[in-house]
Amino acid sequence: MAELTTPAEASAFLARSSVPWHQRFQLAPGVYTPGVNDTDLLLGLAGVPADLSGLTVLDIxxxxxxxxxxxERRGAARVxxxxxxxxxxxxxDETRELLGARAEFLQASVYELPELLDEQFDLVLLLGVLYHLRHPLLALDALRHVVGGELVIETAVCDxxxxxxxxxRPLVRFYxxxxxxxxxxxWFAPTLRxxxxxxxxxxxxxxxxxQWPPGRVLRRLLRAGGPRWWAAARRAxxxxxxxxxxxxxxxSRPGWAEKSWAEWDLVVESRQIAAERRTSSSSGASR
Ligand SMILES: C[S@@+](CC[C@H](N)C(=O)[O-])C[C@H]1O[C@@H](n2cnc3c(N)ncnc32)[C@H](O)[C@@H]1O
Structure with a gap:
């Protein structure tokens, strides 16, 4: 179970650490990693319950x-x-050791998950990742295979x-x-729609x-912090x-699988047709 360590151990750990700290989270009472992305704030916005007992969680x-x-600290059975x-x-790896955590790690891209994982997770988190992807729809299609319960996406939008x-309007901006x-x-940010x-x-x-708004308003809300910020973000x-x-x-099966001529069924069908042609031409050759 991921537990907080002692302030002395956590401070010594941070002093010798040379990793890029993107996230801010608590290692020991009063000792936080020095990143800008506050994970408590993020989980509050994502509506992740305080009690995850027995659930399986995939953090992409x-x-x-x-x-x-x-x-893991909130009780997830597997992370x-x-x-x-x-x-x-x-x-x-070092942080896991420091916290005595069990969370497993898989080095992979989101696109590979259906091939690598033979299971579906109760809670799948895709926080701050979608706009880094050159193929966001391919990622969502891949996630459909590994989400058993729910997927929570935190992302940039271009509204x-x-x-x-x-x-x-359903528009997407390319950067x-x-x-x-x-x-x-x-690479991409869609409108919320x-x-x-x-x-x-x-x-x-x-x-x-x-959803939350730009610039000045966002900075003011962030300074206010906590529940006020979450409530305002929900209202914006x-x-x-x-x-x-x-x-x-x-x-049901995703709608695109039925109607997209460039994907899925046609690809499968044309592979079948090619295989059938190979079979018939080899049997023809042997005649
Ligand atoms: C902005 S950080 C977000 C980190 C964390 N989820 C958060 O919200 O604090 C984006 C992370 O996504 C990872 N990433 C980028 N492309 C990915 C992909 N194709 N599959 C899985 N992870 C990816 C990056 O390596 C990086 O760690």
Missing amino acids: GTSNGGVAFEA LAVDVTPMEYCGF ADVGRHAVG PGAELDGDPTN ALLDWCESSGFAPTVLA RGAARRCVVRAVPTG
Whole structure:
């Protein structure tokens, strides 16, 4: 079980650590990792319950592991943390040892999960990852295979970027350079409407849990912190920059699988046709 360690141990750990700290989370009473992304704030916005007893949790893009260790602390029966980087890169291994945690780590890309995992998870977290992906729909399609209970997505949306006329319309902005937050590893941000449509198209029923506005307002809310900030983020409407969406798998097969001529069935069918042609031509040759 991930437990807090002593303040002295935690401070010594941070003093010798050389990993990039992206997340801020508690290691010991009063001792926090020095990242900017506050995992308590994030989990509050994501509506993650204080009690996860018995649940299985998949944290994709785990980075320093703050969310994964907290899920374990909240009683999750099994926590699997995934990232494309090796676990040493963001100090997942060292922090796990410090906290005496059991959370497992898999180095993989979100796209690979259906092939690598033979199970579905009660709670799947995709926090701060979607806009880093060059193939966001492929990721959602892949996630449909591993979400048993619910998927929580925290992501950038482009409503505040594309102007009032675009709010409420299913548009997606592409960022070929570092236009989104000065980070060249950010590629796409949908409008909130487009994100909901993406989820539906990949076989999920989505609901917006929170959205929050740009710049000055956001900074003021962040200073206020805690429940006031969460409540305001839940109320905010209009030109959002970020949001949290909860997506539950629908019973049926995703709609796109039935109708997309460029994917899935056609690919399968054309492979079958090619295989059948090979079989018939080899039997023809032997005649
Ligand atoms: C902005 S950080 C978010 C970290 C954490 N989830 C949070 O919200 O604090 C994005 C993380 O996603 C990881 N990532 C990027 N592309 C990924 C992919 N294709 N599959 C899995 N993880 C990915 C990055 O390595 C990085 O650790």
